[in-house]
Amino acid sequence: MPDVFNIYSSYYDLLYKDKDYEQEVDYILDLINRYQDHTTNIIEFGSGTGKHASILASKGFDVVGIEPSEEMIKIANAKSKSNLSFVQSSIESYNGLKHFDVAISLFHVMSYLTTNEDLKKAFANVNNSLKTGGIFIFDIWYSPAVLTQLPEKRTKSIENEVIKVLRHATPEIHWNSNVIDVNYHIEVLDKMTNTSTYFDEIHKMRHFSIPEIKLLADVSGFKVVANHEFLTAKQPGADTWGVCFVLQKI
Ligand SMILES: C[S@@+](CC[C@H](N)C(=O)[O-])C[C@H]1O[C@@H](n2cnc3c(N)ncnc32)[C@H](O)[C@@H]1O
Structure with missing residues (x-):
């Protein structure tokens, strides 16, 4: 896991x-x-x-x-x-x-x-x-949508009173295993201290x-x-x- x-x-x-x-x-x-x-x-x-x-x-x-x-x-x-x-x-x-x-x-x-x-x-x-x-x-x-429309680079930005999260998603397609690596680069800005923490995550997603x-x-x-x-x-x-x-x- x-x-x-x-x-x-x-x-x-x-x-x-x-x-x-x-x-x-x-x-x-x-x-x-x-x-x-x-x-x-x-x-x-x-x-x-x-x-x-x-x-x-x-x-x-x-x-x-x-x-x-x-x-x-x-x-x-x-x-x-x-x-x-x-x-x-x-x-x-x-x-x-x-x-x-x-x-x-x-x-x-x-x-x-x-x-x-x-x-x-x-x-x-x-x-x-x-x-x-x-x-x-x-x-x-669902494979038909994933393989015809293809996942795209996306950015999501969202905040509350305490933090602001900026998440960039870059997909990598593995054609022969039905798996997409969604590579996330995330910035979490602490609004009180004005400092940012950065994370990289890979979510491996299978389509069916x-x-x-x-x-x-x-x-x-x-x-x-x-x-x-x-x-x-x-x-x-x-x-x-x-x-x-x-x-x-x-
Ligand atoms: C996109 S979140 C969905 C969470 C929740 N079902 C919802 O709708 O908000 C995916 C969830 O799947 C869990 N997950 C990932 N791999 C798993 C596994 N092998 N077995 C059970 N849960 C898993 C993650 O920890 C995470 O909580």
Whole structure:
């Protein structure tokens, strides 16, 4: 597990402060209601700072978040309550004993698994964490869009009263492994002292085709019950960067 996420955690919520977690949870609940009869508990893999998990817990579900980054977990733990807890683990090494109605993994977490070996372990572990008939909802980077539109250099600038973060992203395409290295150069300016700290991070992201996910589902005891563009539910195409899958444990 790359320790880039430990540094990332200190400005993660600031970088994504405009991300509409409430809307995403409503969308996930819609999928859950459509594909699962009765849901009381949910396991979230790659739960980050615990935002989806904590909204789901506030709606009455028992939620456990699984997250490898110690620093992300620290932030998430501040949101813990009787029906919300967090466990430090990667997906590929997770071996919990409880069986859940629903597993989720959101904001391209599965794309951080770049090798076939880790993917096979991760899908098997998610399958083991579900009851028979339980569903797994996740989103990934979609190969047709990545390979036709190609990732570009981007800069994101965002600030609060305390810090200003400037993040430059330079992608490097590995054509034969379906992996993009997103090279981040980050400046964090402390507004009080007017001093800057610089970090370099590489996020290795895999993109997937629909048949690839179907094959992974087949070999790990799932069937694919839905796939469409994340949030809009449109049919995926060459302009669809994020595709959401719903798998059901057989
Ligand atoms: C883009 S963040 C998404 C976090 C959260 N799901 C959200 O929507 O805000 C990606 C997360 O995936 C986690 N992650 C990366 N590799 C992972 C792995 N192998 N197993 C589980 N989580 C992983 C990172 O630590 C990070 O918290």
